Amino acid sequence: MARAGQQAGLSRERVLRAAAAIADERGLAALTMRSLAESLGVEAMSLYHHVANKEAVLDGLVEVVMAEVEQAVAALDAPAPEDDWQSALRMRVLASREVLVRHPWAPGVFETRTGASLAVARYFDGVLGLMRRAGFSYELGHRALHALGSRALGFSQELFAPDGMEAPEEVMAAMAEEVPHLVAMVADASHGGAVLGWCDYQSEFEFGLDLILDGLERLREGA
Amino acid sequence: MARAGQQAGLSRERVLRAAAAIADERGLAALTMRSLAESLGVEAMSLYHHVANKEAVLDGLVEVVMAEVEQAVAALDAPAPEDDWQSALRMRVLASREVLVRHPWAPGVFETRTGASLAVARYFDGVLGLMRRAGFSYELGHRALHALGSRALGFSQELFAPDGMEAPEEVMAAMAEEVPHLVAMVADASHGGAVLGWCDYQSEFEFGLDLILDGLERLREGA
DNA sequence: CGGCGCGGGCTTACGTTGTACGGTACGTTC
DNA sequence: GAACGTACCGTACAACGTAAGCCCGCGCCG
Numbered sequence: 001m002a003r004a005g006q007q008a009g010l011s012r013e014r015v016l017r018a019a020a021a022i023a024d025e026r027g028l029a030a031l032t033m034r035s036l037a038e039s040l041g042v043e044a045m046s047l048y049h050h051v052a053n054k055e056a057v058l059d060g061l062v063e064v065v066m067a068e069v070e071q072a073v074a075a076l077d078a079p080a081p082e083d084d085w086q087s088a089l090r091m092r093v094l095a096s097r098e099v100l101v102r103h104p105w106a107p108g109v110f111e112t113r114t115g116a117s118l119a120v121a122r123y124f125d126g127v128l129g130l131m132r133r134a135g136f137s138y139e140l141g142h143r144a145l146h147a148l149g150s151r152a153l154g155f156s157q158e159l160f161a162p163d164g165m166e167a168p169e170e171v172m173a174a175m176a177e178e179v180p181h182l183v184a185m186v187a188d189a190s191h192g193g194a195v196l197g198w199c200d201y202q203s204e205f206e207f208g209l210d211l212i213l214d215g216l217e218r219l220r221e222g223a
Numbered sequence: 224m225a226r227a228g229q230q231a232g233l234s235r236e237r238v239l240r241a242a243a244a245i246a247d248e249r250g251l252a253a254l255t256m257r258s259l260a261e262s263l264g265v266e267a268m269s270l271y272h273h274v275a276n277k278e279a280v281l282d283g284l285v286e287v288v289m290a291e292v293e294q295a296v297a298a299l300d301a302p303a304p305e306d307d308w309q310s311a312l313r314m315r316v317l318a319s320r321e322v323l324v325r326h327p328w329a330p331g332v333f334e335t336r337t338g339a340s341l342a343v344a345r346y347f348d349g350v351l352g353l354m355r356r357a358g359f360s361y362e363l364g365h366r367a368l369h370a371l372g373s374r375a376l377g378f379s380q381e382l383f384a385p386d387g388m389e390a391p392e393e394v395m396a397a398m399a400e401e402v403p404h405l406v407a408m409v410a411d412a413s414h415g416g417a418v419l420g421w422c423d424y425q426s427e428f429e430f431g432l433d434l435i436l437d438g439l440e441r442l443r444e445g446a
Numbered sequence: 447c448g449g450c451g452c453g454g455g456c457t458t459a460c461g462t463t464g465t466a467c468g469g470t471a472c473g474t475t476c
Numbered sequence: 477g478a479a480c481g482t483a484c485c486g487t488a489c490a491a492c493g494t495a496a497g498c499c500c501g502c503g504c505c506g
Contacts, residue, residue: 010455034493125401125402181351452502458498472481474480
């Protein structure tokens with residue numbers, strides 16, 4: 001490091017990668033311009049030579065994630081949509097979901113930027129193209145995109161946060177009055193066993209996805 | 224106002240109402256402890272006698288909205304779930320959606336607090352109860368809640384933001400290469416006419432909802 | 447080879463945010 | 477009337493995003 005490292009050699013690329021790393025490791029809230037700069041061995045203001053502002057960093061994160069998604073989708077060898085569009089789309093969505101699960105902060109970032117990103121548009125365009133090849137009209141394809149919503153990208157808000165939710169017995173009892181059906185449901189599912197871990201998010205996600213895909217298939221082949 | 228108004232007569236209630244009003248009128252970002260205090264004719268720190276911190280204000284906003292939802296649902300006269308659960312649930316969801324549409328900031332707040340709120344749990348409990356009366360097993364009810372996700376509350380992320388999205392002709396042309404199917408879809412729908420306003424969010428929402436409800440009905444009645 | 451523009455970094459500073467801490471005036475209760 | 481809790485105010489601070497300006501070394505020009 002002759003001359004004590006001028007020229008840290010930043011770049012938009014490196015900044016965004018570092019940002020994703022921070023979000024992955026310490027959560028989205030820990031991603032500040034200062035922490036980002038520090039992780040690159042640089043002062044905060046230096047970042048502004050490569051990104052316009054923090055919003056642009058968030059935009060960039062969407063691109064980073066979508067690049068991973070695109071890659072995961074490309075690596076798939078799915079059936080031709082003409083033969084089995086449901087499997088083809090299902091695989092695509094689940095591949096995308098795997099990426100999103102690796103970056104739990106991503107849905108939160110996406111939500112504030114829907115439609116703004118070309119990368120996201122490209123993904124949905126691909127889904128629509130798949131449906132076209134399967135014989136969907138544009139109109140049905142359009143409605144299908146709406147029906148899928150964020151599920152097409154592999155997430156929908158998970159209803160109950162996976163963390164916390166201890167439920168220390170007496171709280172559970174107090175709850176029983178307020179939400180009897182939910183309590184009964186949990187009791188039914190666990191048959192009196194352990195309460196947490198009873199709910200497999202992955203398979204629930206797939207259930208909802210298949211529900212929609214089956215419904216669309218019935219509409220596609222024309223009632 | 225003898226003595227130039229000591230005793231502004233705050234209360235958790237009044238604070239939360241004011242917070243909702245600010246979010247309604249000036250957006251969620253405009254809701255700061257200072258702006259909130261000012262709208263009540265009070266200093267920021269005074270609020271802390273009625274709410275623990277800003278997080279608690281956000282939590283409170285969820286309660287405010289859910290109270291409106293509960294009220295809207297109560298005012299419904301829906302068919303008994305035993306007779307026609309699909310209509311009953313559909314009406315409930317759409318009533319809820321109407322409330323959410325009046326408070327566009329609400330989904331964003333909900334997303335960061337899923338599961339934390341008793342009010343939300345109560346709502347889902349009601350939905351599950353409805354399904355039980357319709358003959359759902361707890362297991363199918365559980366999966367149904369997952370399948371519906373936030374749609375049960377009347378929102379899912381709208382795919383493309385309703386605002387902005389001008390698309391000034393030349394941008395559209397450049398886009399065509401990147402997202403040909405989307406562009407074709409819009410062209411098909413509008414038959415060369417106006418581009419924006421071609422997409423009716425309400426009816427698309429209903430389409431997706433019915434798709435799911437129909438799928439669930441088929442599962443409920445077995446095989 | 448000398449100068450010089452400029453790109454990429456640093457320093458400093460400002461306004462806004464949430465909130466900790468301590469003070470002060472009222473209403474109530476002995 | 478003394479003591480006290482409740483509700484409010486004022487001040488202050490740390491962390492945030494970012495505007496503005498400086499400074500140095502590289503590469504191009506003459």
